[in-house]
Amino acid sequence: MPKLEREDLPEEFDLDHSRQLDVHTWSDYPEVNEFVNRIYDQYIHTAIGSNSDSKKWHSKKKRQLKVLLLSLYVNWLDDPQLVTGFSRTLSHYRAGSRYNKLHISRIIIDIQDELSDAGLINWVKGFKDPETGIKKNTKIWPTETLVKEFVKAGVHQLDLRLDLDVIDGKPVVGNRDLIVMHEKVEDEYGRPQQIAVEYKDTPQVEEMRWCLCDYNGLLTHHHIDLCNTDVPYVWSHDDNPDQVQENIDLTTGQVSKHEAPSDSVEYETENGEQRSRSYTKPRDGKNKKIFVNQRNFVYRVFNNNSFRQGGRFYGGFWQQIPREYRKFIRIDGYPTVEIDYSSHHPVLLYARKGINYWKEYGEDNDPYDLSEQFKELNPHTNSDHGGAVQSSISSVYGSNTLPSVAERERTLIKTLMLILVNTKSDESAMLATRQRIREITGVNYSKQYQPLNDKRLKRYIEAIRMKHKPIANYLGRSGGMELQYLDSQITEAILSTFTRRGIPVLAVHDSYLIWEEYASDLKWQMNRVWQKFSGLSDDELNSSFYSEWTSSDGRVFKSEKPMPVWMPKKEIHPLSKRKQYVSERHKQSLKEFKQWRKQPERIEIMKMLGVIGKFDTLPVWMKYCKELKAERFCEDATKELIEGLVIE
Secondary structure, eight states, X not given: OOOBOGGGSOTTOOTTSEEEOOTTOOOXXXXXXHHHXXXXXXXXXXXXXXXXXXXXXXXXXXXXXXXXXXXXHHHHHHOTTOEEEEOOOGGGOOTTSTTOTTOOOTHHHHHXXXXXXXXXXXXXXXXXXTTTOOEXXXXXXXXXXXXXXXXXXXXXXXXXXXXXXXXXXXXXXXXOOXXXXXXXXXOTTSOEEEEEOOOOOOHHHHHHHHHHHHHHHHHHTSOEEESSOSSSEEEOGGGOHHHHHTTBOTTTOXXXXXXXXXXXXXXXXXXXXXXXXXXXXXXXXXXXXXXXSSOOOOEEEEOTTOTTSEEEEEOOGGGTSOGGGGGGEEEXXXXXXXXXXXXXXXXXXXXXXXXXXXXXXXXXOOTTOOHHHHHHHOTTOOSOTTSOBOOOOHHHHXXXXXXXXXXXXXXXXXXXXXXXXXXXXXXXXXXXXXXXXXXXHGGGHHHHBOOOOHHHHHHHHHHHHHHXXXXXXXXXXXXXXXXXXXXXXXXXXXXXXXHHTTOOOEEETTEEEEEGGGHHHHHHHHHHHXXXXXXXXXTTOOSTTEXXXXXXXXXXXXXXXXXXXXXXXXXOOGGGOSOOOOOHHHHHHHHHHHHHHTSHHHHHHHHHHTSSSOSOSHHHHXXXXXXXXXXXXXXXXXXXXXXXXXXX
């Protein structure tokens, strides 16, 4: 089938609703191999030509066909209208790169042509505007013929997740590199961009990679999902919480089923049964779907070609969804809580100066509160601080629709201060702040904020430097990547600790989600790890470094002191016994996952990974405490265990 032209597509067809081809998609399940072999023998084999007798050539071509077919299949499973971005640039496929362990080569372009000729895919060629440099990749999507083959294959999406194996008792991710190194370069138009670059493996890198292997192995065998959505996705809403709140019942957490215009696509099964898959189109080009499924793959990204900059963890859907949704995340059907470090980067900057911010200035002294500084700068006016926040919105939109003036004020100050840490000049910080605030507020930008001109933002910068004199020299010096490296080390230590215990923790940079009954344990670990990496002396350390934690029903709790480490019996925490909307989609997804996990081969892998069978006796738990050099907590932990809080 010849390629299509953009102008020939229906007006409602959205080529920007796409996901780039994943060259790591792989599975060796028998159903997958049968499906690929059938397509290969029926549509590809005859097109090989002079190399048809080469067994090696067959194997090479079939491997790349599998990658292409599985990427198309995964995208179709998530959304029948989701197209696949595909590069036809030969230099894009570097067979020797660590980011291309399946050795995908230019052969995949030939395969795309052959699938098109066979009537299995549609495609639209990409382009590049020579004047602006704007590029659009080629887009491909399955025809009805290939969709029927998808249905016939019957491959379960849980079998298309992380390519994880166990070798010598250790998890190994076979075709992905868990460590990514980025370097900032400029394109031919002078625009900055991040590209993945090669690097040398060191003992440090190998240790980080093994930690990620263990962690991904643990996540693979736990069901992670939103309980309150009737569809397997949420809208990004440009990260705008105001729009999100319009779609969430704040009492039950149920998400509106009418978020956007919906449609459906129909297809026929192998038995002739008519079925349909519903989908919803974005309201606009910026508002995108974030898919919530079990194909979560967590990796680390370092920056500026240095293992001392960046290093944060990425990949899980929980990092991409609007924060209002995170309270509805459940692991294996059990509710979670989220605990975060309060004002982490400013506090870490103070620690560099040997100052414990909370101990020195008080636990109630918000680093982003500049009210006293604005009074000093503007002693004869009662205007709203720096004058950048709109204060008369409620009459237009209602008091329950938009965040309060104080909340918007804090968002602006926090955004500006964190950007100051990452930029080289005040001018760059002001420009970046305007862009970020526009992204956060979307269409409500002009209604929530006065025009953020340089005059107003300079007033905010002056107030920030006045409040934070001890760390003023760090502002405008591009030191943010070093701070990200430090908080990534903290995150690695926390994730590794709980992974060893078989307890999944979900990280959103300096915030962590865990089963509700382990909240106190997580807080203690956060305290211990922060003390280790802060660089502060024992005299300067103070336990009040974390903020508040929120239960799934929205209740906010604060803790004055770290609680002793404990391991209660696995049960739903009393906080969870409440009225909360749980969708039928979530129930069905959890049911299917449990059935999948009960397969004998999955159980065997879980045992080898240590996902099950750990810490089943008190002596083992005591040994764990000693390994952490936490003997002082052993007595309390033992007492609690003896009183009935035994491990499952």
